[in-house]
Every structure is written in C-alpha cells, then in structure tokens.
Amino acid sequence: MAHEHKLEIFRGLIKFKSNTQKIWGVLVFLSLVTTVEVILGIYKPESMMGHFLGMKLLNWVFIILTLVKAYYITWDFMHMRDETSSLKRMVVWTAIFLILYLVFILLQEGGYIFDVYDKGYLKRDF
Amino acid sequence: MSTTVVTSGTEGKTWGGGSKPLHASYGKLMMWFFIVSDALTFSAFLAAYGFSRFKFIDAWPIADEVFTHVPFLHGQDLPMIYVAFMTFILIMSSVTMVLAVDAGHHLKKSKVTLYMFLTIIGGLIFVGSQAWEWSTFIKGSYGAVQTKGGNILQFVDTDGHRVALSDFVVATPVENVRREDVNGLASVSQGTTPTYTIENVIHGLEAHDNILVRTQFLNEHGHPTVLSREESLSKVKSEAKHVVEGANLHVNEYGPPLFADFFFFITGFHGFHVFSGVVINIIIFFNVILGTYEKRKSYEMVEKVGLYWHFVDLVWVFVFTFFYLV
Incomplete structure (x- = not known):
C-alpha cells in the first residue's frame, strides 16, 4: 500500500498493530484526558488554586491538557505524524509563533486596562 | 499515433512538473494552508475573549454557574455535563471520519459509506446540542x-x-404601551x-x-x-x-454583556464551521455512494474533507477549554 502509517504513540511506548487499532487507542486516550478535565472543572481542588505566572495553577493544567489533546488530534487523526518534517514545521511553527505573539500582546493590554480601572481614578461601578 | 509526444523530457527533474512538494498532493497542501489561516482567525477571537476577560478579571461570570443545564433534566444543577457530552460526540465523529479515511485507503466503498454516514449524524447531534445550549442561555435561569x-x-x-x-x-x-409615532412604526423599535x-x-x-x-x-x-x-x-x-x-447582545443576567457577545460570536462561528462541515460531508457522502472515488481509484477527497472535519474538532477542544473550564 502507498499509505504507510507510523503506528507508535507516546514515543514508541505503545505500538499498535494496525491503523484502525491506533485510532481507537487515541480515542481512549482523548476521552480519558477530557474526563480528567471535566472532573477537575467540577470539583476544582483547593490545592490547585495557587497562582503561577498570573493564572491559577488549575488553569495552566487545563491549557496543558488541551495542548496534549490538540497534539494527538493533529498527529493521529489528521495524519500529521506521516507527513514530512518540513510540512509539520510549516504548519505548526507558523501557527504557534503568531498565536503566542497575539495572545501575549492582548492579555498584557487587558491586564493593564484592568489596573487602570482598579487603581486609577476611572470608575465603572457607579 | 507514433508521433504523439508522451514524454516531456523533464521527468525526474525537480521543476519539471508533476512532482509533489513535501510529498503532499496539491489539494491536501492547500487544505493545510486553509487550516492554518482559519486557526489564526479562531485564535484571534479567543485572544480577544482573553483580552476582555483580563480587563474584567474581577467580575467575569463563572462558567459552572452559567452552563448547568442538561436536556430533559429540569431544575438540576449539573455543571459541564452536557458540554462534556458535546465534546465527546465531536471527538467520536472525528474517529468515524478517520475510520472512513482509513477504509478509503483500502478502497472499501461500503465501509467508507457507513463511516461517512455516522460522521454526518455526529455532526448533526453536535449542531443540535449547540442550538439547545444557545436557547437555554438566551432564556436565562434566575433573572x-x-x-x-x-x-x-x-x-x-x-x-x-x-x-x-x-x-x-x-x-x-403592565399594559404593553404602544406609542404611535407619525410613521406608525413605533412598535418595531420598542422591543419586549x-x-x-x-x-x-x-x-x-x-x-x-x-x-x-x-x-x-x-x-x-x-x-x-x-x-x-x-x-x-x-x-x-x-x-x-x-x-x-436571560442574555442577548446588549444585556446578560450572568455578568458583563461582553461575555454573552463572545459566547454567541465564538460558539456561533464554530457552529457555522460544523454546519458547513456537515454539508461538505453530505456532498462527499453522495459522491462515495455514486462511486465517483471508486472510479478514480482514490479516496483522497474523503481525506481532504476529513482534515477539515478534524480541524473543527480541534477548534472545539480549545473553545471548550477557554469558555467552560478556565
């Protein structure tokens, strides 16, 4: 067959016998991650309420788990794992660079405007 | 016919035409480019949401208190359960899509048909759920x-x-006072x-x-x-x-009106993507049934629409995190 698939996930820790089996394996993994997210979201453990880099620890956990899910959707469902490394870099680095840049600028500015209302003489609660 | 030119003399040369850059076909490459640009559009929306949230960081609604409803279970406080269900439906339809692509590689027409059908059903359930979620949000709960x-x-x-x-x-x-203005159109602008x-x-x-x-x-x-x-x-x-x-674009019983504006805009834009995905899937589904790809001996079209469908799922993963979890 012309369509060869790489059947290893977790850096070779798990190797599937066929592409179909790998798809179901990835589904199980994605569902597990989603379940963990929902449970954390409902119970909000007190231990994760500390702040780290301007955000709650729990929110960082959610963002990291989301990126993990995004990785497996792109790599296994969209078959990015089987593409050439230059195609991977073209798609992923472009998006990551531009998104980080935009998010940094907008969140920084949002925080600044909050401070102006909070500490300055402008009021929005009157 | 011996005079017909069948070779151009450029075979095997990089710029001779016919070679696939990055070992990906033209269609797939273009789909990836589209996905990158669409991903940037969605991140711009989510970043704008983040901006407004940081601006009102001390007064933003807590999502668990807003989205607590599940259809047929009236009056019960079940935060996130329904959204988690919607996420699962979309991931599941992604799985049936990738199974359709896989069956396409093996040129199994009946399997592709079945999996495409299941993908369409999953997409419809998702869009329906989103419509229900919107109507619950618009009606509001406590006032x-x-x-x-x-x-x-x-x-x-x-x-x-x-x-x-x-x-x-x-x-x-309260009697619903209807002011008559000169044009007799006052009732149009009075609202409810x-x-x-x-x-x-x-x-x-x-x-x-x-x-x-x-x-x-x-x-x-x-x-x-x-x-x-x-x-x-x-x-x-x-x-x-x-x-x-309830909530609309001007007011929102849960907090700043911007929360409702972003909710309608971002989930609406995503829902529109799901809807167009379903329509494209239906077109491809009928092409599969008619045997178009069987004749071509290539189901690459299913693969391309699959890329789009997975992208829609990918976006939902982020919308789910930033609207309902964080």
Whole structure:
C-alpha cells in the first residue's frame, strides 16, 4: 500500500498493530484526558488554586491538557505524524509563533486596562 | 499515433512538473494552508475573549454557574455535563471520519459509506446540542437586575443559594404601551417588556427578609460578593435600573454583556464551521455512494474533507477549554 502509517504513540511506548487499532487507542486516550478535565472543572481542588505566572495553577493544567489533546488530534487523526518534517514545521511553527505573539500582546493590554480601572481614578461601578 | 509526444523530457527533474512538494498532493497542501489561516482567525477571537476577560478579571461570570443545564433534566444543577457530552460526540465523529479515511485507503466503498454516514449524524447531534445550549442561555435561569453602571446584581438566600426573580417578586400587570409615532412604526423599535418592573423587585426584596444581593465582583476566594441585608436594600433602591432575564447582545443576567457577545460570536462561528462541515460531508457522502472515488481509484477527497472535519474538532477542544473550564 502507498499509505504507510507510523503506528507508535507516546514515543514508541505503545505500538499498535494496525491503523484502525491506533485510532481507537487515541480515542481512549482523548476521552480519558477530557474526563480528567471535566472532573477537575467540577470539583476544582483547593490545592490547585495557587497562582503561577498570573493564572491559577488549575488553569495552566487545563491549557496543558488541551495542548496534549490538540497534539494527538493533529498527529493521529489528521495524519500529521506521516507527513514530512518540513510540512509539520510549516504548519505548526507558523501557527504557534503568531498565536503566542497575539495572545501575549492582548492579555498584557487587558491586564493593564484592568489596573487602570482598579487603581486609577476611572470608575465603572457607579 | 507514433508521433504523439508522451514524454516531456523533464521527468525526474525537480521543476519539471508533476512532482509533489513535501510529498503532499496539491489539494491536501492547500487544505493545510486553509487550516492554518482559519486557526489564526479562531485564535484571534479567543485572544480577544482573553483580552476582555483580563480587563474584567474581577467580575467575569463563572462558567459552572452559567452552563448547568442538561436536556430533559429540569431544575438540576449539573455543571459541564452536557458540554462534556458535546465534546465527546465531536471527538467520536472525528474517529468515524478517520475510520472512513482509513477504509478509503483500502478502497472499501461500503465501509467508507457507513463511516461517512455516522460522521454526518455526529455532526448533526453536535449542531443540535449547540442550538439547545444557545436557547437555554438566551432564556436565562434566575433573572437579575442591572445597575446604572451596567453591572449585574443577582439574588441569593441567606444560605448563598441562587433565588430566581419569580420566587420573590410579584409582577403587577403592565399594559404593553404602544406609542404611535407619525410613521406608525413605533412598535418595531420598542422591543419586549420584561416580566417585572424595578418597583416590583424592590417590593419583593422588602417583603422577603431572607433575600440578599450578590454582585458580580469576585472576592479574594474567587466567589461573587454577597451584600448584607441593609446594603442589599440600599444598593437596589439607589442603583437598579433594568430587570434582566436571560442574555442577548446588549444585556446578560450572568455578568458583563461582553461575555454573552463572545459566547454567541465564538460558539456561533464554530457552529457555522460544523454546519458547513456537515454539508461538505453530505456532498462527499453522495459522491462515495455514486462511486465517483471508486472510479478514480482514490479516496483522497474523503481525506481532504476529513482534515477539515478534524480541524473543527480541534477548534472545539480549545473553545471548550477557554469558555467552560478556565
């Protein structure tokens, strides 16, 4: 067959016998991650309420788990794992660079405007 | 026919044509480019949402308190359950899509047909769920009061449980006054009248000693601030301006109107993507049935629409995180 698939996930820790089996394996993994997210979201453990880099620890956990899910959707469902490394870099680095840049600028500015209302003489609660 | 040119003399040369850059076909490459640009559009929306949230960081609604409904289970407080179900449906339809692509590689027409059909069903369930989610959000649950400054005041009992306006406010019959203007078009711009007036709410609050006001500002524990009985009365009497039930683009009983605006815009834009994905899937589904790809001996078209479908799933993973979890 012309369509060869790489059947290893977790850096070779798990190797599937066929592409179909790998798809179901990835589904199980994605569902597990989603379940963990929902449970954390409902119970909000007190231990994760500390702040780290301007955000709650729990929110960082959610963002990291989301990126993990995004990785497996792109790599296994969209078959990015089987593409050439230059195609991977073209798609992923472009998006990551531009998104980080935009998010940094907008969140920084949002925080600044909050401070102006909070500490300055402008009021929005009157 | 021996004079027909069958070779161009450029075979095997990089710029001779016919070679696939990055070992990906033209269609797949273009689909990847489209996905990158669309990903940037969605991240711009989500970043704008983040901007507004950081701007109102001390007064943003807590998603668990907003999205607590599940169809057929009225009045139960089930945060996130339904959204988790929607996420699972979309991931599941992604799986059937990738199974269709896999069956296509093996040129198994009947399997591709079945999996494409299941993908379409999954997409329809998702779009339907989103419509239900919107209608619940628009109707609202408890009702609130908006102050002159545009902030939202909600009502709780002494135990901190939310109280709906209908539980303590008695509506006086309001006649729906229709102003006639010269063009006779006044009714067009008047909008709907809320069930209660501010006077009704003040009477209700005075009559029930156990009702307190909760502001949208979060205290140091991240919970909305609850005012004392005296503060509650004076706050409502001096500042309350409108009764708000549900959410629309102007007001929102859960907090800043921007929350509702972003909710409608981002989930709406995503829902539109799902809807177009379903339509494209249906077209491809009929092409599969008609045997178009069987004749071509290539199901690459299924692969391309699959890329788009997975992208829609990918976006939902982020929308889910930033709207419902974080």
